[in-house]
Amino acid sequence: MKRIKRLMSGNMIQIVSPAFWLDEEVLFSVKTSLVNRGFRVQISDQSFHRNGAFAGSDRDRAAAMNAAFLNEEVTAIICARGGYGTLRMAEFLDFAAIRENPKILVGYSDITPLLNFISCHYGFPTFHGPMITDFRDEAGELRMTDILHLLSGSEATIAQYIPKNDHVIRSGHTIGLVFGGSLTSIDNCIGTDFELLMNNSVLLLEDIGEPPYKIDRYLLHLRKVGYFNHARAIILGEMMETSGASRPFGRLEVDIYREYFGGIDGSGPILMGAPFGHMPGKRTIPIGAPLDINVTTDRIHIRLASEIFL
Numbered sequence: 001m002k003r004i005k006r007l008m009s010g011n012m013i014q015i016v017s018p019a020f021w022l023d024e025e026v027l028f029s030v031k032t033s034l035v036n037r038g039f040r041v042q043i044s045d046q047s048f049h050r051n052g053a054f055a056g057s058d059r060d061r062a063a064a065m066n067a068a069f070l071n072e073e074v075t076a077i078i079c080a081r082g083g084y085g086t087l088r089m090a091e092f093l094d095f096a097a098i099r100e101n102p103k104i105l106v107g108y109s110d111i112t113p114l115l116n117f118i119s120c121h122y123g124f125p126t127f128h129g130p131m132i133t134d135f136r137d138e139a140g141e142l143r144m145t146d147i148l149h150l151l152s153g154s155e156a157t158i159a160q161y162i163p164k165n166d167h168v169i170r171s172g173h174t175i176g177l178v179f180g181g182s183l184t185s186i187d188n189c190i191g192t193d194f195e196l197l198m199n200n201s202v203l204l205l206e207d208i209g210e211p212p213y214k215i216d217r218y219l220l221h222l223r224k225v226g227y228f229n230h231a232r233a234i235i236l237g238e239m240m241e242t243s244g245a246s247r248p249f250g251r252l253e254v255d256i257y258r259e260y261f262g263g264i265d266g267s268g269p270i271l272m273g274a275p276f277g278h279m280p281g282k283r284t285i286p287i288g289a290p291l292d293i294n295v296t297t298d299r300i301h302i303r304l305a306s307e308i309f310l
Contacts, residue, residue, distance in 0.1 A: 027132060156304045291304060
């Protein structure tokens with residue numbers, strides 16, 4: 001794994017919108033908060049474009065991401081929000097520029113394919129964590145403090161907490177590279193250039209707005225193409241807002257997870273309800289980085305297994 005430059009006071013943060021647009025008021029408010037914390041902040045001009053729900057055309061959004069990676073002054077790129085559109089603009093990305101200019105890249109949800117592609121193919125970590133839209137309220141200030149602490153390289157612990165009674169599917173300890181993110185995005189990328197490459201790695205899955213029958217459908221597909229056979233460990237983040245199906249599925253999420261993961265061979269930990277994803281108290285987890293994961297029925301400890309910053 002390649003190390004990347006840590007984020008320090010005085011460094012430049014670039015805000016880019018690879019998918020849906022975010023209200024200007026939120027963009028400027030969060031920019032002010034970051035400036036007040038000692039950073040220089042630029043908002044890509046493209047973030048103010050409007051093309052339906054998208055923040056500009058596919059080429060506009062890709063050009064903004066390319067420019068951010070090519071800008072030698074930029075240390076960290078934080079995505080404004082997800083929604084939909086990252087894969088649409090991906091064909092216009094300058095991947096040679098991205099490969100040759102490793103930087104901190106933060107996002108989740110629709111940004112999942114980009115995070116994993118970069119880490120899988122170019123060997124430097126990206127960050128599945130809160131975006132600009134998550135910093136808009138008082139609680140967002142705490143999220144901002146957490147992620148900036150991690151990106152400064154001063155914190156090795158990713159998460160440490162006491163799990164709920166039914167959240168540990170299998171106890172265990174392992175060290176491995178973590179890949180994954182939005183369950184929907186990962187499933188949609190199968191058969192494309194952005195398909196997740198699992199090779200004895202830790203698999204992270206989370207999502208929002210998907211009813212139980214769709215979660216079951218996605219997990220069935222991932223199992224049939226062999227994703228779970230190549231996972232050293234599995235971390236299931238919170239699946240938010242899973243109701244809303246016109247017809248009740250009649251099965252609880254915990255039952256679905258135990259069916260798919262309870263009988264998997266191996267000794268690696270399998271955990272549900274982890275604090276990663278769309279949940280309000282989301283933590284940041286580095287994609288493509290080695291994590292030390294220790295799971296027991298009364299304690300979860302996830303930490304960096306080696307230094308990821310220069």
